[in-house]
Each structure stands twice: as C-alpha cells, then as structure tokens.
Amino acid sequence: xxxxxxxxxxxxxxxxxxxxxxxxxxxxxxxxxxxxxxxxxxxxxxxxxxxxxxxxxxxxxxxxxxxxxxxxxxxxxxxxxxxxxxxxxxxxxxxxxxxxxxxxxxxxxxxxxxxxxxxxxxxxxxxxxxxxxxxxxxxxxxxxxxxxxxxxxxxxxxxxxxxxxxxxxxxxxxxxxxxxxxxxxxxxxxxxxxxxxxxxxxxxxxxxxxxxxxxxxxxxxxxxxxxxxxxxxxxxxxxxxxxxxxxxxxxxxxxxxxxxxxxxxxxxxxxxxxxxxxxxxxxxxxxxxxxxxxxxxxxxxxxxxxxxxxxxxxxxxxxxxxxxxxxxxxxxxxxxxxxxxxxxxxxxxxxxxxxxxxxxxxxxxxxxxxxxxxxxxxxxxxxxxxxxxxxxxxxxxxxxxxxxxxxxxxxxxxxxxxxxxxxxxxxxxxxxxxxxxxxxxxxxxxxxxxxxxxxxxxxxxxxxxxxxxxxxxxxxxxxxxxxxxxxxxxxxxxxxxxxxxxxxxxxxxxxxxxxxxxxxxxxxxxxxxxxxxxxxxxxxxxxxxxxxxxxxxxxxxxxxxxxxxxxxxxxxxxxxxxxxxxxxxxxxx
Amino acid sequence: xxxxxxxxxxxxxxxxxxxxxxxxxxxxxxxxxxxxxxxxxxxxxxxxxxxxxxxxxxxxxxxxxxxxxxxxxxxxxxxxxxxxxxxxxxxxxxxxxxxxxxxxxxxxxxxxxxxxxxxxxxxxxxxxxxxxxxxxxxxxxxxxxxxxxxxxxxxxxxxxxxxxxxxxxxxxxxxxxxxxxxxxxxxxxxxxxxxxxxxxxxxxxxxxxxxxxxxxxxxxxxxxxxxxxxxxxxxxxxxxxxxxxxxxxxxxxxxxxxxxxxxxxxxxxxxxxxxxxxxxxxxxxxxxxxxxxxxxxxxxxxxxxxxxxxxxxxxxxxxxxxxxxxxxxxxxx
Numbered sequence: 072x073x074x075x076x077x078x079x080x081x082x083x084x085x086x087x088x089x090x091x092x093x094x095x096x097x098x099x100x101x102x103x104x105x106x107x108x109x110x111x112x113x114x115x116x117x118x119x120x121x122x123x124x125x126x127x128x129x130x131x132x133x134x135x136x137x138x139x140x141x142x143x144x145x146x147x148x149x150x151x152x153x154x155x156x157x158x159x160x161x162x163x164x165x166x167x168x169x170x171x172x173x174x175x176x177x178x179x180x181x182x183x184x185x186x187x188x189x190x191x192x193x194x195x196x197x198x199x200x201x202x203x204x205x206x207x208x209x210x211x212x213x214x215x216x217x218x219x220x221x222x223x224x225x226x227x228x229x230x231x232x233x234x235x236x237x238x239x240x241x242x243x244x245x246x247x248x249x250x251x252x253x254x255x256x257x258x259x260x261x262x263x264x265x266x267x268x269x270x271x272x273x274x275x276x277x278x279x280x281x282x283x284x285x286x287x288x289x290x291x292x293x294x295x296x297x298x299x300x301x302x303x304x305x306x307x308x309x310x311x312x313x314x315x316x317x318x319x320x321x322x323x324x325x326x327x328x329x330x331x332x333x334x335x336x337x338x339x340x341x342x343x344x345x346x347x348x349x350x351x352x353x354x355x356x357x358x359x360x361x362x363x364x365x366x367x368x369x370x371x372x373x374x375x376x377x378x379x380x381x382x383x384x385x386x387x388x389x390x391x392x393x394x395x396x397x398x399x400x401x402x403x404x405x406x407x408x409x410x411x412x413x414x415x416x417x418x419x420x421x422x423x424x425x426x427x428x429x430x431x432x433x434x435x436x437x438x439x440x441x442x443x444x445x446x447x448x449x450x451x452x453x454x455x456x457x458x459x460x461x462x463x464x465x466x467x468x469x470x471x472x473x474x475x476x477x478x479x480x481x482x483x484x485x486x487x488x489x490x491x492x493x494x495x496x497x498x499x500x501x502x503x504x505x506x507x508x509x510x511x512x513x514x515x516x517x518x519x520x521x522x523x524x525x526x527x528x529x530x531x532x533x534x535x536x537x538x539x540x541x542x543x544x545x546x547x548x549x550x551x552x553x554x555x556x557x558x559x560x561x562x563x564x565x566x567x568x569x570x571x572x573x574x575x576x577x578x579x580x581x582x583x584x585x586x587x588x589x590x591x592x593x594x595x596x597x598x599x600x601x602x603x604x605x606x607x608x609x610x611x612x613x614x615x616x617x618x619x620x621x622x623x624x625x626x627x628x629x630x631x632x633x634x635x636x637x638x639x640x641x642x643x644x645x646x647x648x649x650x651x652x653x654x655x656x657x658x659x660x
Numbered sequence: 661x662x663x664x665x666x667x668x669x670x671x672x673x674x675x676x677x678x679x680x681x682x683x684x685x686x687x688x689x690x691x692x693x694x695x696x697x698x699x700x701x702x703x704x705x706x707x708x709x710x711x712x713x714x715x716x717x718x719x720x721x722x723x724x725x726x727x728x729x730x731x732x733x734x735x736x737x738x739x740x741x742x743x744x745x746x747x748x749x750x751x752x753x754x755x756x757x758x759x760x761x762x763x764x765x766x767x768x769x770x771x772x773x774x775x776x777x778x779x780x781x782x783x784x785x786x787x788x789x790x791x792x793x794x795x796x797x798x799x800x801x802x803x804x805x806x807x808x809x810x811x812x813x814x815x816x817x818x819x820x821x822x823x824x825x826x827x828x829x830x831x832x833x834x835x836x837x838x839x840x841x842x843x844x845x846x847x848x849x850x851x852x853x854x855x856x857x858x859x860x861x862x863x864x865x866x867x868x869x870x871x872x873x874x875x876x877x878x879x880x881x882x883x884x885x886x887x888x889x890x891x892x893x894x895x896x897x898x899x900x901x902x903x904x905x906x907x908x909x910x911x912x913x914x915x916x917x918x919x920x921x922x923x924x925x926x927x928x929x930x931x932x933x934x935x936x937x938x939x940x941x942x943x944x945x946x947x948x949x950x951x952x953x954x955x956x957x958x959x960x961x962x963x964x965x966x967x968x969x970x971x972x973x974x975x976x977x978x979x980x981x982x983x984x985x986x987x988x989x990x991x992x993x
Contacts (some may be wrong), residue, residue, distance in 0.1 A: 208922055208967065234976045240919050242980050297973075305718055308977035309935040 083499050091384075093393040100385035108377055112370050119366055127284075127354060128326045133342045134281045135352040136334060136346075138289055141277045144342040149248050149267055150227075152177060152184070152581055156265050157252040160189065167312030174200035185245050186268040188237055192261065199237070209236040216249050217264060224262045229346050231297040232304070235268055245270055246299060274300045287354035294347035296320045329353075395423040399430060411438040415583045453631060474528050486527065493523040503550060507632075508659070511578060511585070512544035518553045518576065525561055531574035533565040543578050543585060547659050552625050556589045556639075556651045558620060564593025564649055583657045584637070590650035596643040604641060622651075629655060670786065692900035695725040697945050698748035699938070700741060701759040702785065702860075703920045704731035707914040708887055708934050709759075711981045712783070715938025718758065723946045727756075731759070735860040736827070738765045744895040745769045749776060752859055755945035759784040759797075759937075763831040779948035783941040784934075785832045794948070796933045796940045803962040804839020804885075810928040811843075811850075811883055811909045812965045819880035822872050824889035826860045836885045836911070860891045865892020866899070871902050883928075887912035890929070894920040913965070913979045919968055928966045932976050936960040 138282065178200050188199040194212035196205055211217050216228045230247035245268035252263045278300060291299040296316040299305050306312040315331035315338070322340045329338040339352040343458050386403040402415050413434060415427040443615045471494055478486040500517040503509050509517075515537055522535050565572020577588045596604065605626050626639040632654050643649040701709045701718045713729045720727035728748075732740040738761045746769060748756050756773055758780055767789045769781045774791055778807040786795040811821065823840065826833050837855075846851050853876050858865035865888055865937065872879070882897075884890030890910025894917070897906055903925050910917060913931040920926040939958050944954040963978055970979050 206922070232982075233973065234971060234980045236840070236971060239922075244980065244982050303718065305714060305935055306722075306939065306980045308982050309715070309933055309939065311936055311939050319963075615908070 073380055074146070075332060076480070080555065092396060093389040093391070096389035096392060097382070097385045100389070108180075108374055108470060109382075112374055116367065116370060128339070131283055131287070131337060131339045131352050131354050132326060132341075134283060135289070135339045136352055138277055138281060138352075139341045139343050142274070142291070142346075142350065143274060145277070146248075146344060146346050149269065152181075152187070152445045153227075153248060153265050153267050155205045156187065156189065157250065160252050160263055160265075161254050162458065171198055171200070184267060185243055185270050185272040186235060186237060186266070188266045189267075190264045190266070192263070196237075197263065198657065202495070203241070204239045206236055206239045211264075220249055220251040220264050221262050226251065229293065231293045231295075231299050232271070243268075243270065246274070269302075271300055275302075280301065283352055283354040284358040285355075285356060287352065289350060289352050291343070292316045292319060292349050292351065294320075294349075299348055307655040314351070316351075319349060328356075364474050392423075399423070399427055402430070406434065411441065415436050449631065452627075460479065471524050471530060473526075476485050478527075490524060490527055492511070493520040496520040501551065507549060508547045508549040510544065511539070511546050511548050514548050514550060514553055515539055515544070515576075515578070517551065518557060521554050521557065522574070529561070529566060531571075532568075533561065533574055535574040535576065538577045539576075539578040540580060546585060546657070548585070548655055549628060549659070552629060552653055552655075553587060553589065555622060555625050556653065560589055560591040560593065560649065560651075563596070564591035568593060580657060581654070584654045585657055586660070587653040587655075588650060589653075590648060592648040595649055596641070597645060597648055601641060601643055605639060623652075629653070634660060670860040676865075681684065695754045695949060696751075697725050697727055697755045697757060697942055698745075698751075698753040699727055699729045699757040699941065699951075700744045701731035701749065701783075701942055702735045702741070702761050703733060706728065706735075706887070707916075708912055708932075711934040712759070712938035712941075714981060715935040715940075716942045717938075718935075719942035719946070723943065724944055725754075725942070727942060732761070735761055738762045738835070742769050744800070745773065749773050749778060753778060754949050755779045755781065757777045757781045757783055757870070757941035758787075758944050760787045760831075761785070762827075762829065764829070765856060772919070779945060781941050781945045781954075783937040784932075785830060788831070793956055794944055794954050795956070796937055796944065796960075797832070797960060798937075799959040800835035801839035802959070803930050804836040804984075805843045806839075806841025806962055806964050807836065807883060807885075807909060807911065807930045808819065808840045810966075811881060812847060814909060814927040814966070815881045815907050817847045820851045820853050820876070820878060821881045821883055822853050822867060822876065823855040823880055824869065824882055824884045824893050825855055825857050826886045826889055828857055833885060840883065840885070858892055860886065860888045862888050862892045862895070865889045866895045867892075869893045869896030870900060873897075873902060875904065882906060882908050884908060884910035887914045887917060890926065891920075894925050898925060904933045913970075918970065918979060921965070921970060924967065928964060929970075930962050930964055931975075932962050933960040933978060935981065958983050 078217060146635075151573070155173060156170065159173065177187065178184060186199065186201065189197040190211055191197055194210060194217070216230060220226060220228060225251045227248060230248055230249060232244055234242045235245045236242065248267045248269070250265050254261050254263055274291065278291070279302065281289065283289065288302045290301040292314075293299050298304065298314070298316065301307050301314065303312055307314065313331075315329055318329070318331070319338060319340050322338075324341050326337055326339045329336045335356040337352075337354045337356060339354070341350045341352075342348075343350055372572070399415055402413050405413055411434060414431050433642040471490065475487050475490045475494075478484075478490065497517060497520040500509065500513050500520070503513065519537065526533070526535070553576065560574050561572075565574060573592050574591050575588070577586075579586050579588070605623050622639060622641070629638045637654050637656060641649065641654070697716075697720070699713070701712055703709050704713075709731060716727050716729060719725075730744050731793075732744070734740075741761045742765065745756060745766065748881075749772060756770075758766065758770065758777055758783060760770075763786060766787050769964060770787055770789060770792050775781050780792050781796065782792055782928045783795070784797040786792070789982045803918065815821075824838070824840070825837060828834075841852075844852065856868045856872065858868055865884075869882065869892060872882070884893050887910075890908060890912065891914065893908050893910070897908060898905055907919075908926045909928045910926050910931050911932075913921075913929055917926060917929060921929055940958055940960065944958070947954050963975060965975050965979060969975055
C-alpha cells in the first residue's frame with residue numbers, strides 16, 4: 072500500500088514539474104488569487120464582525136430602553152394606584168367602604184398586585200385586600216421603611232424582593248411600594264402608611280418578552296445592588312450564580328464589556344425613573360461569535376469553491392497557452408532527430424502563431440539549404456570525377472608515343488599508322504566534345520582503340536574479343552566506363568600470365584538493363600582484395616599505363632548518374648579468372 | 661490530462677469534506693439536545709424534594725437537557741426506588757442523579773448503572789460505594805454539630821433531651837447523629853435520655869413523641885434530625901399542651917415547620933439548600949456525560965434559623981423557595 076502511495080506521489084511530483092510553463096502559470100495564478108481571496112475574506116470578516124458587534128450593542132440598548140420605558144410606566148401605574156388610595160384616605164374616613172370597593176376592583180383587574188394594605192402609625196391595619204389572619208408576630212412598626220415613612224410621609228420607598236409577612240402562613244415573594252399619607256383626624260395630623268405588594272409576573276413578562284440573543288437576558292437591581300428581578304433568581308438566591316451587580320451599580324447608563332463569569336459579555340445599563348432601579352442587559356459576545364462562525368463557514372466554503380474553480384480555470388487557461396508551445400516543442404524534438412518534413416499548424420495566440428510561423432519558415436529554409444548543399448556536393452564530386460576521367464596519364468601517352476617511335480625506327484610504318492590512328496580515336500572519343508554521355512558503339516570503339524594500343528605495347532601477350540548486340544550500339548552510356556576495367560584486366564589479369572591471356576568483352580541486354588561484361592582468364596583476385604576493390608581508391612596500382620581511374624570511381628560515377636541499383640559487380644576465382652559486370656539502364660540518358 | 665483528473669479529484673474531495681463536516685457538526689448538536697438525565701429522589705412529593713426538583717429543572721433548562729424527576733412516595737420504599745433506577749438504566753438514561761433511600765441497598769443497582777457507562781451522581785444521601793464518586797449535599801456531620809449548637813443556644817447547656825432520629829442505617833441519619841453527639845459531648849450537663857427512630861414518618865414521630873412525653877415528663881427538648889421527626893414532634897407537643905415547656909430543635913424548613921417556627925412551637929431549625937442539590941446534581945451529571953472532571957464531594961451548606969433570623973434577607977432565600985408569585989408553594993392547602 073505504502074509503496075503504491077509513494078509511487079503515486081512520485082508520479083504526481085513528476086507530473087507537477089515546476090519548470091513547465093503550464094505549472095508556473097497555474098501556480099502563480101493560484102497564489103495570486105489565493106492572496107487576493109484571503110485579503111477579501113479577512114476584510115469581509117472584519118467588516119462583518121465589527122458591524123455585528125455594533126448592531127448587537129445598538130439593538131441591546133434599544134431593547135433595554137424599551138424595557139425601561141415599560142417598567143417606568145408600570146411603576147407609574149403602581150404610584151397611581153397608591154395615589155388613589157391616598158387621596159381616598161385623605162378625603163374622608165367615612166368613605167372606607169368605598170375604598171374597599173376600589174381595592175377589590177383593583178385586585179381583580181391587577182393580578183400582579185398581591186396585597187394592598189394600609190397601616191396606622193401605630194402599626195394597626197386599617198384596611199387590606201385580601202383580608203385574612205394577620206400575623207401577630209410581625210411588628211410593622213419595627214421595620215426600617217415604616218419608621219422612615221412616618222418621619223417623611225410624602226416620600227416613597229421601594230422594597231426589593233422579600234417574603235411578605237402580613238398574613239399567617241402565607242409568605243409569597245413580593246416587591247413593595249410603600250408610601251406615607253398625612254390625614255387629619257379631628258384636626259390632628261395623622262400619618263398613614265400604604266403598602267402595595269407586587270409579585271414578579273409583570274416584571275418577569277417585561278423582561279422575558281425581549282430577546283437578547285439565545286442566552287442573553289435582563290436583570291434589575293435596586294440602588295443598593297440587591298437583585299430585584301433576575302430570570303434565574305432562584306439560582307442567585309441559592310448562591311449558584313452571581314451577577315456583577317456592584318459593577319453595574321457604579322456604571323453610568325451605556326454599554327460595557329464584562330467578563331465577570333469568565334465569558335465575554337456585553338453589559339448594558341439603564342436607569343429606571345424614580346425607583347432607583349437599574350436595568351442591566353446581558354448579551355453574550357460568543358453568540359455573535361457563533362454567528363461569526365456561521366459566517367466564517369460560509370466564507371470558507373465560498374473560498375474553497377472559488378479556489379477549486381480558480382485552480383481549474385487557471386489550469387485550463389495555462390493549458391490553452393502552453394498547448395501550442397508544447398506542440399512546437401514536440402515538433403522541434405522531431406527536428407532534432409533530423410526529420411525536416413514537418414510543418415506546425417498552430418492556431419494559438421498571436422505570439423505563438425508568429426513563433427510557429429517563424430519556425431515553419433526556418434524549417435523550410437533549413438531544408439532548402441540542406442538540399443542545396445547536397446546538390447552542390449554532388450556537382451562538386453561529379454566535376455571532380457570529370458576532371459579525373461578527362462585526365463590523361465602522361466605515362467600512358469609517353470609509353471604509347473615511345474612505342475610509335477620505336478616502330479617508326481624499325482620502319483614498321485603500318486604499325487605506326489595503326490597506333491597513331493588508335494591514339495587519335497582514343498582521344499577523340501575520350502573528349503567527345505565534352506559530352507558525358509556517348510553511344511555504346513563509341514564506347515566500344517574507345518575500348519578497341521585502347522586495346523589496339525595495348526596489344527601493340529604488350530606484344531601480343533593477350534587476345535581480346537568484343538561481342539556486342541548490334542541493336543544496343545546506338546544506346547547511350549556514361550563514357551569511359553569500360554576502359555578502366557579493361558586496364559585492370561590487362562595489368563592484374565592477363566599480363567602476369569605465362570600463356571596468352573584472353574579478354575572477352577560483351578554487351579547484352581538484361582531485362583531493362585544493359586550489361587557489359589569484361590572477363591579475363593587471369594590469376595583472379597583473392598576475396599580479401601575483392602572486398603576492398605570497390606571501396607578503396609585505386610591507388611594500389613600505379614603502373615606506367617594506368618589511366619588513374621579506379622574501379623571505385625567507375626562504380627560511383629554509374630551510381631551517381633543512374634542510381635544505386637546500377638554499377639559494378641566483380642566475380643573472381645583465383646587461377647580461373649575475373650569477370651566484371653557493369654550494369655546501366657536500358658533507357659539511359 | 662491526468663493532472664486535470666487529479667485536480668478535479670482534489671476539488672471534489674474538498675467539497676465532500678466540507679459537506680461531511682457540516683453534517684457531522686449538525687448531528688453532534690442534535691445528540692446534545694437529546695441528553696436525558698434521570699433524577700431519582702427519596703420522596704417525590706415531600707416539600708424538600710419539590711425544591712430539589714426546582715433546582716434540577718432550572719439546571720435542565722440552563723444546560724438544555726431533559727430532566728425526568730421521580731421517586732417513591734414513601735422514603736422507606738427501597739424496593740420501589742431500586743426499580744426506578746432499573747427503569748432508568750433500561751431507558752438508557754445518559755446519567756442518574758440519585759438520593760438513596762438506603763446507603764447499602766442501592767449500591768448494587770448503582771454499580772449496574774456504572775457498568776453500563778451511565779454516570780451516577782448522589783445528592784443528599786449517598787451510598788457506600790467507592791465507585792460512585794460524586795456526592796452533592798449537606799455536610800451532615802457539620803449540620804449535626806450546628807443542630808447541637810442551636811440546642812445549646814435555645815435551651816441552655818444543662819438539659820435533658822430526646823433525639824428524634826429517622827432511619828438507622830441511612831447515611832444522612834448516622835452522620836447527623838455523629839455531628840450532634842460531637843457537639844453535645846462538649847456539654848456534660850446535657851443528658852440524652854433516649855434516641856428514637858420515626859422511620860421518616862410524621863405519624864410515627866408524633867406517636868413516639870407522645871409516648872416519650874408520657875415516659876419522660878421532665879425532658880427539656882426534643883431534637884429532630886429530619887423534617888418528619890421535627891414535624892411529628894411539634895404536632896405531639898401541641899397535642900400534649902407542652903408548647904414552650906418542651907422545646908423543639910429541628911431540621912429542614914418545610915412550610916409546616918416554618919409555621920411552627922413562627923408560632924414558637926419550634927425554636928430553631930437547621931436548614932439545608934435543596935435547590936442547590938438539585939441544580940448541582942444535574943450540572944455535574946451533565947459534566948460527567950461530557951467526561952469533564954467533577955468534584956468528589958460538594959457541600960451545599962446548612963444554616964441555623966429561628967423565628968427572627970428566618971426573615972433576614974439572606975435566610976429568606978433559603979427558607980422560602982423563590983417563585984414568581986403566580987403560585988405560592990409555601991401556602992399549605
């Protein structure tokens with residue numbers, strides 16, 4: 072498994088070669104886009120979280136303002152209720168029945184009012200709603216608030232949550248509004264104290280009906296930092312939860328960060344009218360963070376998609392750019408191997424098109440130059456060969472002339488005229504007005520002249536016969552192809568022999584070729600020499616009569632002129648003789 | 661071309677991972693909603709335990725877990741409580757908060773719950789097990805000592821008393837006795853005439869008290885070790901017209917006891933913090949489910965109150981369970 076994985080990794084590594092144009096483009100595209108995307112994401116994130124925090128603070132403040140407004144009007148209502156009672160008490164004590172009616176109605180309408188009770192300054196109950204068995208053990212005149220109100224009858228006191236003790240066996244938790252009222256009984260001022268006890272239902276409703284996020288909440292403290300209302304009042308009372316009430320107490324209205332519970336929270340403080348209470352709104356920063364997390368996830372998802380898309384896009388773009396270049400590259404590789412028959416059809420972008428056009432032109436030029444070089448070389452060799460074949464070995468001429476002189480001195484004039492005629496024919500055909508191509512008849516004539524001269528010189532050491540198909544005599548051949556072969560046959564074949572040598576020359580047709588055959592009955596050629604004969608320059612033998620043109624040259628000239636399938640073929644057997652076949656096309660030039 | 665394949669594969673993978681993680685996150689959230697904690701107490705209808713229930717429910721609401729509150733209607737019904745724990749195990753509760761009726765009998769069933777990876781948190785009355793690690797409740801020895809001190813304060817350091825205990829063998833009972841005797845040992849003139857067990861039954865306590873009053877006419881005080889004993893003793897004292905002559909120092913703050921306290925029938929009470937027991941029981945059970953470390957012993961505290969101090973603002977909170985005023989549990993129907 073791991074081996075496979077490593078193999079795969081290696082393959083990927085190879086595939087992701089960093090130096091290819093495509094990957095360079097892909098990588099640089101990706102990194103640039105990534106950077107851009109990161110910057111955008113981060114700035115979006117900051118923008119969002121900042122505004123989210125500001126919004127949270129603002130909306131919390133608005134909510135707290137609303138609650139404060141409601142609470143104010145609630146307290147004002149309570150004040151009004153106690154005002155009605157007070158004005159009633161002030162007017163006439165005889166209207167007590169009327170008062171109890173009012174209290175009854177109030178109690179029926181207002182479910183949040185637990186008890187309304189009026190005390191004399193001695194602590195006796197004048198009237199209460201509901202009525203019941205008063206708790207004898209509860210002495211109201213010992214209570215601090217009662218004493219304070221007696222001294223200051225026009226004031227009012229809010230009592231924070233406490234257990235009501237007016238009645239026996241009934242101890243509900245209440246918040247109280249206590250007020251004094253000065254009445255006149257027999258012209259004497261008498262202070263009465265009214266107490267309105269409220270349960271928490273209305274306050275709770277006001278505080279619970281608003282939402283400060285999932286976990287946020289509102290609590291109310293009094294001017295001493297006592298908890299008036301808290302959604303988890305039980306827990307506060309059991310000491311399981313604490314609030315930073317003292318901190319909230321010292322704060323001016325506004326929003327603050329609070330980490331009292333170790334969590335980052337926003338604390339919004341607001342005063343409630345004349346009760347001296349403060350509303351404190353708590354909202355959790357991590358809820359914003361939760362929102363933020365959602366937003367983060369969203370951004371992350373978008374970013375991932377964008378990156379994936381972008382990688383694909385940049386891959387395709389880079390592929391589009393690099394494909395023609397790659398095509399060009401493969402074609403250049405072919406060029407490296409020497410294949411010039413290529414032309415690139417590139418449809419890519421302007422630059423690449425230009426490049427491939429230039430490439431095509433270059434290839435064409437190179438091809439042309441190469442061809443030119445080849446023809447030039449061929450021409451050069453041809454002219455070289457021409458020069459070679461045109462050249463007359465001075466020794467041959469000298470020897471021949473020497474023989475003529477010798478014959479002349481012996482007064483063999485007939486011989487002289489034969490020799491001179493043969494020599495003249497030899498040269499005439501050899502020059503043949505500069506033509507490369509002559510008729511086979513002329514070629515045979517040339518050979519005959521040569522053989523005539525040589526025969527005289529070698530003193531009948533050999534005989535020769537020429538057997539030519541007469542229909543072939545008018546056909547054309549490259550000139551001077553037989554003479555070097557015959558020269559060889561004389562020098563290497565028949566001249567070393569003791570007996571008389573015979574050289575047979577024949578011309579025949581062989582399907583679409585013409586076959587010249589020169590055979591002798593000489594010593595033959597050993598296979599070692601035979602194999603080198605057509606490869607080496609014929610420098611091995613520089614006899615006095617050598618025309619200087621080797622078998623190789625003849626062979627090459629034929630091949631150069633007619634093609635590879637034509638040329639020399641040497642068959643030899645030691646002590647038997649040698650046969651040289653020369654093939655040229657039937658329809659030669 | 662292979663590069664294209666590779667890249668598309670990676671892209672697909674990335675998208676897949678994103679979706680899977682999203683789904684996974686959701687499913688984790690879901691499973692937290694369904695956490696179910698079973699709170700099994702000694703007596704599901706007694707006032708003390710209703711306050712425990714209030715605490716448990718408050719915690720349930722705070723942590724977003726389902727609370728099922730249960731318990732026998734009679735504290736001595738150990739069998740029934742064992743059945744309830746068994747039921748909780750069968751229902752695959754995520755945790756059990758237990759106030760054991762008996763510190764020995766409930767051990768086996770608690771161990772069974774633990775063996776099924778259900779954390780067990782004991783409140784108020786623990787069990788004799790090394791495996792059940794967490795106990796939340798009153799330091800009963802300390803509460804017993806406070807009870808003794810309250811006796812000395814209200815009756816004096818030279819008196820004859822009868823101790824009204826409840827169930828011999830219950831952990832809280834033994835520990836309160838231990839604490840009480842620890843304090844009383846310091847006062848050689850305090851004579852413990854008798855120790856009686858009311859089996860956590862008010863009527864039994866009342867009858868026993870009547871017998872005691874007849875048997876020992878010269879006793880100065882009865883010390884009640886739980887709410888039943890204290891209430892029964894108070895009833896007997898009223899019945900026997902011994903109010904004031906025989907003083908009662910008791911335990912807990914049921915509305916009935918509070919009424920007797922207000923009327924000078926009971927002189928002093930040691931009150932516990934049942935709300936905290938319920939709340940913390942659930943809180944630590946929730947922590948245990950989340951594999952967080954929880955403390956071994958949590959003392960929820962106890963306070964001595966009398967007629968006057970019960971209305972001190974800090975004591976009011978303990979004696980009178982806070983309600984929003986719509987219902988008043990302190991009013992006896």
